[in-house]
Amino acid sequence: xxxxxxxxxxxxxxxxxxxxxxxxxxxxxxxxxxxxxxxxxxxxxxxxxxxxxxxxxxxxxxxxxxxxxxxxxxxxxxxxxxxxxxxxxxxxxxxxxxxxxxxxxxxxxxxxxxxxxxxxxxxxxxxxxxxxxxxxxxxxxxxxxxxxxxxxxxxxxxxxxxxxxxxxxxxxxxxxxxxxxxxxxxxxxxxxxxxx
Ligand code: ACO
Ligand code: ZN
Numbered sequence: 655x656x657x658x659x660x661x662x663x664x665x666x667x668x669x670x671x672x673x674x675x676x677x678x679x680x681x682x683x684x685x686x687x688x689x690x691x692x693x694x695x696x697x698x699x700x701x702x703x704x705x706x707x708x709x710x711x712x713x714x715x716x717x718x719x720x721x722x723x724x725x726x727x728x729x730x731x732x733x734x735x736x737x738x739x740x741x742x743x744x745x746x747x748x749x750x751x752x753x754x755x756x757x758x759x760x761x762x763x764x765x766x767x768x769x770x771x772x773x774x775x776x777x778x779x780x781x782x783x784x785x786x787x788x789x790x791x792x793x794x795x796x797x798x799x800x801x802x803x804x805x806x807x808x809x810x811x812x813x814x815x816x817x818x819x820x821x822x823x824x825x826x827x828x829x830x831x832x833x834x835x836x837x838x839x840x841x842x843x844x845x846x847x848x849x850x
Pocket of ligand 1: 810838841
């Protein structure tokens with residue numbers, strides 16, 4: 655009986671030929687020229703619209719962070735995570751980049767212990783860093799949360815999500831994450847996040 659059911663299902667799929675695109679979510683018949691055409695159009699428009707939104711959010715975050723450069727060092731390798739609230743507003747943004755190593759920020763006499771590690775391009779900046787490279791995989795290039803929604807765990811959830819999804823099928827430890835050139839807010843967050 656099970657075999658018969660299976661046969662019916664298989665036959666149905668073949669005849670119907672419905673495919674769901676994993677990127678844009680459109681259900682279409684891959685066998686139909688017309689459907690394929692419709693899908694290609696929808697797919698492009700859909701991806702462009704979210705790309706546009708992500709770019710706008712990044713610019714907003716850059717503005718607040720005082721970043722002069724508008725583009726990322728390697729945009730194709732960067733991953734953007736957006737936090738959308740119940741009102742469908744984007745209230746958080748995390749941009750990660752693939753890195754190989756990081757340098758730990760050294761303890762400063764007048765500051766508390768710091769676990770944040772600027773990535774390897776940033777070691778010449780103002781923070782005092784160790785000269786021993788440490789393996790890191792995911793670099794937090796930018797993290798930003800809408801000012802009225804801070805201290806509600808949004809940044810924590812964004813970084814948690816990045817750790818689970820940055821590399822397919824693996825879960826990054828907190829040590830494999832490095833924060834590049836953090837702001838004072840970023841340092842406070844990174845210190846708390848990495849120690850727990
Ligand atoms: N002061 C003190 N402790 C803080 C602060 C802060 N400003 N922000 C976070 N923490 C610590 C707290 O211990 C907090 O837990 P608690 O609220 O229970 O005490 C813990 O980190 C977790 O904080 P979240 O709620 O997850 O962080 P939030 O959603 O508020 O986002 C962020 C933190 C992204 C730094 C936010 O303040 C922000 O957008 N600031 C402006 C932009 C910025 O400076 N971004 C960092 C740039 S550095 C970089 O991108 C690499
Ligand atoms: Zn598609």
